[in-house]
Amino acid sequence: MAWLAELYPWTKALHIISVIAWMAGLLYLPRLFVYHCGAGPGSAQAETFKTMERRLLRGIMNPAMAATYVFGIALLLTPGLVEWSRGWIYLKLILVAVLTVYHHALARWRKRFAADQNAKSARFYRFMNEVPTLIMIGIVILVVVRPF
């Protein structure tokens, strides 16, 4: 795995680029759901939202999540990078797992919208919109400050 040490600056750059693309989707998709709630089922506007939601999830969020994992795991395997006796990395990985569960919840809700079967309110999606922001703040503090 010594070759990973040489590639480290590139792996980290690609990790951060993937994280930004994934976060953009995690923040934008629930916002689209908020607006979608206000469009009548079967309306032209609702059909446009369905297309936007499908493209955002499949074209950006799924590949960005996969890339975040690939480059994140490459960083984990880079020699001398993570001190496994410290706690921050474990909490970071738990928060990443929560973000992944949230991603799959968004995918489930998108399918319900696509079938005109959404049962949740705009208020619910507005509240859900705050979840990735809070987790992202936690992750960035953990990886940069490494408080424990």
Ligand code: HEM
């Ligand atoms: C499978 C998922 C992930 C894994 C395995 C992972 C792992 C890692 C590792 C090992 C590092 C290297 C730390 C170092 O440079 O010493 C890192 C850096 C970083 N990660 Fe992740 N990560 C993942 C997902 C995320 C997510 C979801 C975010 C943000 C929401 C994130 C934000 C960052 C940032 C900002 C850095 C750079 C920190 C620095 O400048 O040192 N990561 N990641």
